[in-house]
Amino acid sequence: MARFYISVEIERRVRTAARNLCGYCLSPQRLVMARLEIEHIIPISKDGTNDESNLWLACPLYNRYKSDKTIGLDPQTSEIVKLFNPRTQVWF
Numbered sequence: 001m002a003r004f005y006i007s008v009e010i011e012r013r014v015r016t017a018a019r020n021l022c023g024y025c026l027s028p029q030r031l032v033m034a035r036l037e038i039e040h041i042i043p044i045s046k047d048g049t050n051d052e053s054n055l056w057l058a059c060p061l062y063n064r065y066k067s068d069k070t071i072g073l074d075p076q077t078s079e080i081v082k083l084f085n086p087r088t089q090v091w092f
């Protein structure tokens, strides 16, 4: 199996679970000019897997910006924090 292979069925389930929204900016697929991408919450390069529990939807802009990051600087506290996880955290 290819390192980045994700079956059509898993992709369909991820898109359904994400309600066809980017998990980060909440842009709906119908308003994004490109197809929302399946992204790895924990990047493969940081030992993430292709398991469904590690996959979510992201707009291409966010996905390129996030790249292989898992932490970031919180602008309000100036602390290094884990990036938002759309599977386990709620964002309004």
Ligand SMILES: [Zn+2]
Binding pocket: 022, 023, 024, 025, 026, 027, 058, 059, 062
């Ligand atoms: Zn987005």
